Amino acid sequence: MTKSAAVVNYGPEKGSVEIRELAKPSIGDEDVLLEMVNAGVCGSDLHQWTSDHSWPVNYPVVLGHEFAGVIAEVGSRVTGWKEGDRVVSETAAVIDANNPMTKRGLYNLDPTRKGFGYGVNGAMTRYVRVPARCLHKVPDQLPFEQACLTEPCCVAYSAVVENTHIKPGDRVVVLGPGTIGILCAAMARLCGAEVAIVGLEADRYRLNIAKQYGCEAIIGDATSWALERDGLGADCVIDAAGASITLQTALQLVRPNGTITKVGWGRQPLGFSLDPLVQKNITLQGSFSHNWPMWERVLALLASGQLDVKPIIGGVWPISEWHTAFEKMHKGEVVKSVLRPD
Template identity: 35%
Template sequence: MKALVKTAQGPGHVELIDVLEPSCGDRDVKIEVKFTGICGTDLHVLHDTFKNYPPVILGHEFSGVIAETGAGVRDVSVGDRVAVNPSTAVTCGKCDYCRQGYYMFCSIRRGMGHGVNGAFTKYAVVRDDQVYKLPDDVSLEEAALAEPLACAVQAVEELTDIHLGDTVLLSGPGPIGTLCLLLLVAKGCKVIVAGTTQDRLRLDMAMQLGAALTVDVLQENLQEVIQRETDGRGVDVAMECAGVEASVAACLQAVKRRGRYVQVGILGKEIRLAFDTILYKQLQVVGSLAHSMQTWSRTLQLLRQRRLPLLQTVTHTIPLSQWRDGFDICEMKRGLKVLLTYDE
């Protein structure tokens, strides 16, 4: 079968090559992959700016149909449609973090798509506890968004109090930022989405998905807009989803005294920061790293309830053989969520 593989360390070294079909262990399930989303992490692995362990198949945001089960599997069956938590591929299961469901902080953790083989291929094998059976009315396209949706759910719902009627600045209208937007709109928040001129398509989509207004920070003065929209108070909550130094500074400046700041974007480098702003404004500051077991339970509830227009965030579905086009769309911000499908 074909697979998109990071073949060696260093920038590049990503190729579509032939690999052996994986086999099932006793507590494993083999999934025929139907849709896999391109994530920023995949781009980082391509450029070697995110830790990876080649040779490794990329891709971790995926859904599919169970094609085979190990002898010890009891809770799912061949033919079941499933979403997958890719982040628990390797954990110790014994440390305090694992026992409490906070697997992201396990010292030996490796996730699919960079630490172990992922889903940009035809078949993926995972443990049976990583899969979540889907209701019949949840599409496999929506299920492929379960993992990034879980990232947004933790950021919006679980780490700080965001209330009906709050004004929220969301800086960075990428895929995770847009999923955060859907949740904030569903909560009844007034959301101001900030981006750059390159984000024009995504800012337009944000308006269609319920943003109160959008701001191109290269064309407008963001702080003047914030002051006008909040009667001079500042926003109740700032969510930084871009992972850019200027965006961090703008969010800290925009949030009101005793407000809340959520860091969602990964900067990937040291930055200069007016740290006393946190002190003088007495801000509540939290970072949001991926998700937890609790998050996945909540995310599956959201999928079942079908209250979020998830499919509106999917702008492209592309054959795996055209993966370079999909990666380029993401890097150049010519779309939002791009899904790849297997083709021979």
Template identity: 35%
Template sequence: MYVQYGNSMKALVKYARGNGNMEIRDIPEPKPGPGQVKIEVKAAGICGSDLHIYHDDIDGIPINPPVITGHEFCGVVVEVGEGVTEWKPGDRVTSETAYSFCGKCHYCITGYYNLCNNRRTLGYWYNGAFAKYTMVPHERVHALPDSIDFVSGALIEPLACITHAVLELTTITVSDVVLVQGPGAIGLATMQVAKSQGATVIVSGTDVDAERLKMAKELGADYTINVQQEDLSKFVSELTNGRGVDIVFECSGVGRAIDGALNVIKKQGQFTQIGLFGKPITIDFERICYKELKVTGSLGSRWTSWEKAIQLLEQGKVKTKPLVSHQFPITEWEKAFEMFESKQGLKLVLLPVED
């Protein structure tokens, strides 16, 4: 895909299919080819899908080992390839993950290239951001405003996925009462995007989420509820005079949360699934029919999602830095992955290391 320098860099590589098979390796430093932008990575977030790549149980997005992992990042342009005129060394940037797609199918032509059957993704199929440098097509790059620090900027990718779900796939208005299930980093960012539209937002969690529910209040949630300590249905009924919530954003990725959501959502309400379950789940689909619910899933992001995410950050309507609980050098990736898997901390970020 690109020529290489003689210098090397440390990178976190999924080197073969199967559970595990990931390690830090010395990789030749890349040099951009035509149309490519070389970015010095300043910070890169760990996503749940990185754990799925590690365990080789990800479904629906193809991986192509050996590949440098990591896809949530921002940094500084250090070099551009032939034909690139809109970016120059020193530019602060972030990048989409949709590295390549066919450009010819219905979804690509209409701007929904996130759904292209031939989409290939940074950190899955092409070398990603858990390294000192990464390479992306110039068309996928977005400017990072000076007002957004690098740690905050590393979370623009998940925020873009959220803006796609909340602002592009769901109709949300100032009069809506919204339930966000799951106060992880995705849920807390979803809450902030919903609040930016003037909605009244409830964030729900469980006993293990005590600190996260506290942060939800600090970041602007109108109400928080521990569903293991309080009755969610009773709470919502009293708040909405028996009507139910207008919208549910399911961010927990826990199957049993669906039952609670279907109980409290109003008739003709909207249900948007953001979290991934990682396995098939069982739901009572007849309740969707009886309530005439509008249900949608959400996959990835589009160009417009990124522009909206960056604008929300720049305007201060969403804050991502408070979601980052720990930062590690990529050489300590195993500790970070173990923390992520055991649900310690909130959002974990890896930082490149000098050779």
């Protein structure tokens, strides 16, 4: 029986992640067996490792929902795919076909949805079972190391393009220079916006990476930048920080009749008044996940080079060195760590 090393989150306690040897999974008639080539480490993987996440997890579970690879086996009822195809996979591993959101094509918002890496086994291992409906073809010119980051790019596309409708000439502040924040900033730049990305002193390295996307990098208070044009504030604030309190900062920075889009998770309770939301007539928009057409658009952007993820890739580590890859992201020494099978 073929066994492979896997990065497993085995319990809710802090630090409950270890390497385990797992058998190659069997697949159903409508699945493929994907041999992973590269998997990105997401902030949510780190949150499960440090046990400060706010979503239910089916322990034990293999981490990893950002991945690209090659089809190794094809289920008996799968059409349009064959062994050897280069693919990426969406994250909605389990959905209810009869849910009203799914019927509208918004299966990412199906409340019963289960994703890779928390609901079912993810891709930080050699083989992962994937429903064929989740697959997208990876263009030949796009390396797997970059293709595995399609998912966070789709998170940014969903937040900036689909949910916020950024327009050329908009002045946009992005809070939080993690992977999603930097990609949101890059996506806003593609939309023609002026963009400032804001972080702390400890984020200096990641803010310097954001500069490569043509963004203004700000440590601390972004008020003067937000007010620079006409004294009223930014047209939009994208809150990509992993905290709740940054919403208060967003309310201060956004202009009257502006928009705040919250894409970062933060389980802390709010300890401030939302009156400015009313007084300034602000639109507050949540943004979660993505769906099929967004993946196709993002893959086209990556393949054409219009969206370049190379600056955010801090290194590629074998699965056996997962802890190093996690630590470097957690400490802010790299923006994005990528894993590969041993």
